[in-house]
Structures are given as C-alpha cells and as structure tokens.
Amino acid sequence: MSKFKKDGGKPAPAINTSSLPDIVFMLLFFFMVATTTKEIDPLVKVIPAQGVGVTDLTPFKQRSTVDFVYLGEPLAGDASKFDKGVAVQYDGLLHPDGINYIGRWKTAKFNEKPAEMTDPKENIITCFKADEKVPMGIIFTARDILRDLDFNSIAYSAAEMGNKNAYSIREQ
Amino acid sequence: MAKRVVPEINAGSMADIAFLLLIFFLVTTTMDKDTAYLRKIPKKVESLVTPPPVEEKNIYKIVINSKQVIQARDSIIKPEDISTLNSRIKHFYLINRGKKTDRALNYPYYAYGSKELYSTNLNNQFNRLDALEAQEVQDDRTQKMIEQTTAAIDKWQQKLNMMNLYTQYSGKQEMPEIAFEAHIRLESFVDTDYSAYVAVQSEVQRAVTELRDEESEALFGVSWTTMNRYIQTNALEDTPELRQYKKHAELIETLYPLSLIEVKPKR
Numbered sequence: 001m002s003k004f005k006k007d008g009g010k011p012a013p014a015i016n017t018s019s020l021p022d023i024v025f026m027l028l029f030f031f032m033v034a035t036t037t038k039e040i041d042p043l044v045k046v047i048p049a050q051g052v053g054v055t056d057l058t059p060f061k062q063r064s065t066v067d068f069v070y071l072g073e074p075l076a077g078d079a080s081k082f083d084k085g086v087a088v089q090y091d092g093l094l095h096p097d098g099i100n101y102i103g104r105w106k107t108a109k110f111n112e113k114p115a116e117m118t119d120p121k122e123n124i125i126t127c128f129k130a131d132e133k134v135p136m137g138i139i140f141t142a143r144d145i146l147r148d149l150d151f152n153s154i155a156y157s158a159a160e161m162g163n164k165n166a167y168s169i170r171e172q
Numbered sequence: 173m174a175k176r177v178v179p180e181i182n183a184g185s186m187a188d189i190a191f192l193l194l195i196f197f198l199v200t201t202t203m204d205k206d207t208a209y210l211r212k213i214p215k216k217v218e219s220l221v222t223p224p225p226v227e228e229k230n231i232y233k234i235v236i237n238s239k240q241v242i243q244a245r246d247s248i249i250k251p252e253d254i255s256t257l258n259s260r261i262k263h264f265y266l267i268n269r270g271k272k273t274d275r276a277l278n279y280p281y282y283a284y285g286s287k288e289l290y291s292t293n294l295n296n297q298f299n300r301l302d303a304l305e306a307q308e309v310q311d312d313r314t315q316k317m318i319e320q321t322t323a324a325i326d327k328w329q330q331k332l333n334m335m336n337l338y339t340q341y342s343g344k345q346e347m348p349e350i351a352f353e354a355h356i357r358l359e360s361f362v363d364t365d366y367s368a369y370v371a372v373q374s375e376v377q378r379a380v381t382e383l384r385d386e387e388s389e390a391l392f393g394v395s396w397t398t399m400n401r402y403i404q405t406n407a408l409e410d411t412p413e414l415r416q417y418k419k420h421a422e423l424i425e426t427l428y429p430l431s432l433i434e435v436k437p438k439r
Contacts, residue, residue: 021183024190028197035201049367051374053381053397054207059404061206068206071366127208130366137362140436147213155208158370167371169240169251 036061040092044072049132050167051158057127065119066155067109069102071138072131086134099138102126103145122152129157133170209373211434230280230353232264234372238363242372254371261356261379265428269348280354284346287339290332297325334423341391348427355431362437380430388424396424 036058060066070089079085083098095101110121118124126146128139139156146154161167234257235243242249244260268275268282275281301321304314338347356376360369384396392399399417406414 017187018183021186021190024187024194028190028194031194031197031201035197035203036205038200038202049370051209051370051377053374053377055210055404056401057206057208059407063408066206125210127206132365132367134366135362136360136364136366136369137437139366140360140362143213143434144436147216150215152213152215153210154213155210156366156370156373157206157208158374159204160207161374166252167254167367167374169254169368169371170365171240171251 039068042070043075043089043092043094044070044087044131045075046070046072046129046131047133048157048159049130050161052161054158054160055155057125057155060125063119065123066125066127067106068127068129068157069142070129071099071134084135084138086131086138088138099142100145102142103149106146106149106151121150124151125153125155126151127155127157132168209370209377211373211432214433226353226355229278230351230355232261232354232356233359234356235359236361236364236368236372238361240365240368242368251368254368254375257372257375258379258382261376262383264356265350265379265383269350280351282348282350284348285331285335286346287332287335290328290335294325294328294332297321297328301325334426337419337423338391338427350429355433357433357435359435360437361439364437376430376432380428383428384424387427388420391424392420394420396421399424 057066071086073079073085074082074087074094079087082088086098087094088098088101090101090105095105106126110118110124126142128142130139143154146152233243233245237243240251242251242254242257244257247260249256264279267279271282272284301318304318304321307314335347339345358372358376381397388394388396388399394417399421402417403414403421
C-alpha cells in the first residue's frame with residue numbers, strides 16, 4: 001500500500017531552461033545599474049554617523065574630485081599602537097603617522113595627476129569617513145593641515161537617516 | 173548550388189557565462205552610496221588688524237561637550253532631544269524677517285534692498301570709477317582704488333540682478349536680506365564624538381534646507397533640493413535649463429545663506 005511508487009509511470013519531463021540566460025542577464029543588468037564599484041577594501045572599522053539632508057558624492061566620484069580618508073579602529077592588529085586608538089587609512093594603507101600624514105598624501109595625490117586633468121586645489125574634496133566614536137580633535141588637526149595647503153573643501157561623511165527619527169549618539 | 177545549412181549554436185552554456193558575470197559584479201561592487209556634508213575651510217588670512225567683534229545677536233552659538241551634551245545659546249539640549257535644534261535655528265533665521273519695527277533685540281536684523289537703492293549704489297560706484305580714471309596722476313594708490321571700485325560695481329550689479337529676479341517672481345519691491353554677519357558658530361571639544369558633531373551638522377543643514385525649499389517652492393515652484401541635485405549631476409553640461417537653475421539657486425542661497433563657523437576645539 002505504498003503511496004510512493006519507486007518505479008514505473010512516466011519519467012518527469014525536462015524543464016525548459018532556454019529562458020534561464022534571459023533571467024540571469026536581467027539580474028546582471030540590475031546589479032550593474034544599481035551598484036557602484038568598490039574603491040578599496042576597508043582596513044578600519046567604520047560605523048557611519050547618521051544625518052539628514054546629506055549630499056550624494058557620486059557626481060564628485062565620477063569626476064574624481066573627491067579623496068576619502070577612513071578613520072576608525074583597525075580591523076586587524078593592536079588598536080593601542082595608534083594615537084587614541086584611531087587608525088587612519090589612506091588608499092589601502094594605515095600610516096603610522098596617523099593624521100599628520102594627510103598633508104603629504106594630499107600633495108602627492110595632487111601632483112601625480114596630469115596637469116590638464118586636475119581641478120583647482122580648493123575644489124578637490126577631502127571626505128572624512130569616520131567611525132561614530134572618533135573624537136573631533138583628530139579631524140580638526142586634519143583641517144588645520146589642509147587649510148595650510150589650500151585644500152579648502154572638506155566633507156563629513158554620514159549615512160542618510162531615512163525614516164528613523166533618532167540619531168545614534170553615545171551617551172555617557 | 174546547394175543551400176548551406178547553418179548549424180544551430182548551442183546556447184546551453186549561456187546561462188553559465190551570465191552567472192559568471194553576475195557573480196563578478198556582485199563581488200566587486202557595493203550598494204551603499206557615499207553621502208556627506210560638504211563644507212569649506214575658510215582661507216588663511218594673514219592680517220595684523222583684528223576685525224571688530226561681531227555683535228552677540230548675530231551669533232547662534234552651539235557648543236557640544238565631550239559628553240555629547242549640547243548647549244545652544246542659553247539652553248541645554250540632551251542628546252536625545254537634538255532634533256529640536258532644527259526649529260531653534262529656523263527661529264533664529266525667521267524671527268525678524270519682514271519686520272522693520274518691533275524687532276526681537278537678541279536676533280539678527282534684516283536689511284531691505286530695493287531696485288532704487290541698488291541702482292543708486294551702482295551709479296555712485298560708476299561715477300567714482302570715472303573720477304578715478306580721469307585723474308591726471310596715476311599712482312599705486314589710485315590703481316588700488318580702481319580695483320576696489322570695480323569689485324564694488326560687480327557686487328552691486330549682482331545684487332541688482334538678483335533683485336530683478338526676485339521682483340519678477342514674487343512681485344515684491346523689497347528683498348529681505350539677513351544681516352551679513354549673522355552666522356551659526358559651532359564649537360566642540362577635542363573628545364566630542366564624530367556622530368554628535370555630524371548630528372548637529374545635520375540639524376543645521378536640515379533647518380537651512382527646509383527654509384530654502386519653502387522659499388523656492390513659493391517663488392519658482394521647484395524646491396531648492398531638486399535644483400541643486402540637477403546642478404550637481406549635470407555640472408559639465410551647458411543647457412539653458414542649467415543656467416536658469418543656477419541663477420535661481422543663487423538667489424535662494426542669498427536669501428537664506430548657510431554661514432557656519434566651525435571653531436577649533438581648545439580642550
């Protein structure tokens with residue numbers, strides 16, 4: 001009285017897979033349109049700060065007039081080796097000088113571009129992608145260095161808050 | 173001639189190829205957008221003369237301490253109430269707007285420009301330039317004064333253009349301008365968290381954006397945010413629409429300037 005017959009009957013018809021490439025291509029195109037290329041692999045842990053009314057940096061990225069500096073706890077290694085436990089990442093490099101290296105980094109980046117492609121110095125944005133716990137003193141040190149070198153545009157990175165109504169601020 | 177039979181290409185591996193591409197894109201790209209608040213660092217000015225102090229009423233001072241508690245003017249704001257900053261800043265901008273008498277004393281006053289005023293100023297500067305150029309002895313000092321006058325002419329001409337644009341769209345003969353010294357002064361401590369600092373930046377940005385959007389909707393029927401986004405994505409093109417938007421956005425930004433001074437922490 002078994003319900004499940006093991007043999008006999010018709011063999012299952014083959015599933016028609018001729019439209020499978022179409023479906024996969026559709027997915028592929030969706031991802032190509034909806035995503036942007038990753039710049040670099042992060043070496044520091046960054047939980048973004050929240051904010052409303054932020055500016056999208058994509059147009060600036062397309063014109064390559066924005067440089068990102070990442071600040072936060074290092075993902076690997078000892079955090080106490082760095083000043084105040086905050087490592088600073090420049091293009092895939094955690095520099096031991098921390099924030100004081102920013103001047104040399106910006107100048108080198110500016111000089112290595114061909115002269116006809118560069119924007120004026122003050123239009124190149126330096127974007128600080130800092131973890132929410134990073135103390136502001138570090139960023140103000142960077143501001144001073146950048147001001148002395150005439151890189152006058154900066155940006156404070158923040159994630160769009162969306163419909164949530166509360167900022168995530170650490171209480172003490 | 174016998175017709176050649178074109179053999180059918182086997183498309184069975186097409187799906188595999190597409191999957192390969194798909195996975196490649198999944199790995200190398202990210203979904204999250206980079207968003208940020210754009211700010212300018214003021215240029216270094218080397219002058220020995222200390223500028224006269226700004227009147228207290230023109231400053232909206234916000235201090236964030238190392239425990240993320242905020243002081244805005246005389247009120248203490250706890251971190252969870254930070255979203256009240258928005259309405260406080262709007263109040264700072266709006267309380268004296270449109271008033272000529274009976275103004276709140278502790279808030280920035282407004283100036284009211286008119287076509288006549290700007291035209292008179294412009295003509296005065298033109299006369300001054302003529303007088304300077306007609307001088308017989310031209311030395312360094314006259315050169316400097318001519319430069320100054322040309323700059324002033326540019327400034328008044330720009331103001332007159334804005335005034336005309338404002339009158340054209342609003343029908344009003346007077347343009348309210350907040351005192352040019354009025355600003356928000358943001359002070360922090362060395363140990364202030366980045367998130368708290370950005371939250372205050374966000375509130376300032378939100379207040380100014382909402383004021384601008386309201387004004388822009390009333391004048392042009394398009395919000396300032398929309399115009400700004402258009403300008404930024406199409407910055408490299410030169411279309412009549414872009415030029416118009418740029419002019420409109422400039423007017424709105426003059427009516428509601430975002431002047432934010434970020435002070436270097438001392439402790």
